[in-house]
Amino acid sequence: MKTVQFLSNSIQIDKITKGLNLTRSLFVSSLLMGEEHTGKKTLIKMLFPDSTYVDALQEEELTTALQNNNELIIYNFEQIKNIESLNFEHKRIIAIANSTKNKERLSHFFAFIYEMPNLQNREDVNKLIDYFYKQSAETLMIDEPIKLDKKKLDLSHNIKSLKASICKQLLLKSLQKEEIKTLLYDYLHEELEGNNAYRTHLRLFEEPLLKAGLSKYKSQLKLAGVLGLNRNTLRKKLQEYDIN
16 A cells, blocks of 8 residues: 655644544544635544545445544544434544634534645745645756745645646746747737737737736846837837836
8 A cells, every 4th residue: 555645844743643642542423614725634644544434425424434444534524514414423523624614513513623724834844845846846857956935835725736736836937938939829829819910919928028027137128128119118018008
């Protein structure tokens, strides 16, 4: 069986792990709540690798699993409509919910309730970024080191969006000039139409050119010289694209 790895250097998650480990020998019910894609199921699989797992959406399977197992992991627990009908007596139940709602109501059914922090509240997010950077670079076969713009990494959907934004940055930053030309060719080949296509698509080139130039040189006067433009012309273009 493949060993499940849960990457963390978080004090918050360490407390959850210790709490769940203490209940290994107890027939009590515990609930792990939190946003989607925060690693809840992965953490439980690492701690309870030999347990039976059942999806709460599969009602018949859940009922059968509760009858036949003393230890059970139930995921998608937030989807259960009638929790009162479930019998957790004399069983070690670990429930996983992709929500932190109804915590007060659920407290009547669980001896222990834990909340998994989202990535925006985890103090070890840089560790995760480094790990997924190496993983993504290997997948994309990128050998040369690429500096990530961490301010542009997306944590809105936790691990899912973080991994996606790292992959996108690595892919975009590794493109060579000819590859960029190919991308533009393919895009324009699909989109080019109408009576004023040149003006319509000019923004695709001009706006990033002006934004990058102003960010790099920090001076309209210097940028005008680099681009070979009259300063007034440059100022008008910056105003046109609302670039400050």
